[in-house]
Amino acid sequence: MTDQPNNAHDEAFKELLSLRGSIDNLDACLVHLLAERFKLTQRVGHLKATNDLPPADKDRERRQAERLRALAKDSELDPEFAEKFLNFVIAEVIRHHEQISASQS
Amino acid sequence: MTDQPNNAHDEAFKELLSLRGSIDNLDACLVHLLAERFKLTQRVGHLKATNDLPPADKDRERRQAERLRALAKDSELDPEFAEKFLNFVIAEVIRHHEQISASQS
Numbered sequence: 001m002t003d004q005p006n007n008a009h010d011e012a013f014k015e016l017l018s019l020r021g022s023i024d025n026l027d028a029c030l031v032h033l034l035a036e037r038f039k040l041t042q043r044v045g046h047l048k049a050t051n052d053l054p055p056a057d058k059d060r061e062r063r064q065a066e067r068l069r070a071l072a073k074d075s076e077l078d079p080e081f082a083e084k085f086l087n088f089v090i091a092e093v094i095r096h097h098e099q100i101s102a103s104q105s
Numbered sequence: 106m107t108d109q110p111n112n113a114h115d116e117a118f119k120e121l122l123s124l125r126g127s128i129d130n131l132d133a134c135l136v137h138l139l140a141e142r143f144k145l146t147q148r149v150g151h152l153k154a155t156n157d158l159p160p161a162d163k164d165r166e167r168r169q170a171e172r173l174r175a176l177a178k179d180s181e182l183d184p185e186f187a188e189k190f191l192n193f194v195i196a197e198v199i200r201h202h203e204q205i206s207a208s209q210s
Contacts, residue, residue: 009156009157012152013156016152019148019152020165024172026145027142027169027172027173030135030142030190031173031176031177033135034182035180035182038183038186040124040128040131043124044128047117047124050117051113051117053121064129064132067129071137072136075137075140076144077139078143081139081197082136082139085135
């Protein structure tokens with residue numbers, strides 16, 4: 001038994017474990033950023049519900065999608081995926097806002 | 106005409122714009138982190154494809170989901186959403202890995 005890698009397969013497995021460690025670190029960042037983002041959108045939901053502001057803003061969503069596509073291109077992320085991600089998050093935000101409206105009606 | 110907010114509705118709109126600015130900043134962070142995450146998983150895909158390592162690891166995915174649910178709970182994010190988010194990202198990773206395998210076969 002030895003701790004030394006004895007072939008290319010072991011080296012690859014060592015690198016795989018190192019990459020997974022970095023992926024886990026990025027995932028922790030992503031979860032914490034999403035948590036903060038939803039705190040902000042919860043506040044937006046309350047503001048809109050109590051101040052007679054329109055619940056959806058298609059123009060704002062279009063601008064967000066364009067901006068994220070541009071940021072994605074700059075950072076070598078697939079712009080299609082960036083827009084899919086935004087839509088995925090917005091769907092959850094809308095679910096929250098509906099809950100806020102329902103609890104106030 | 107005045108720049109002063111003249112009622113609660115104007116104050117609410119001002120706060121809405123400020124919250125949107127913060128949401129946009131977080132979205133830029135999210136896109137850049139996702140870009141880095143996909144760079145790492147692309148490397149994982151190449152490593153697996155060239156070193157005869159199994160393409161999927163259900164045990165690893167289960168541990169990732171459990172960990173992200175715990176991190177979500179700690180940061181006041183819905184753990185269900187955190188797991189849905191992980192699955193959303195993993196689906197894209199699998200799509201990339203299939204492309205890598207196809208390009209090498």
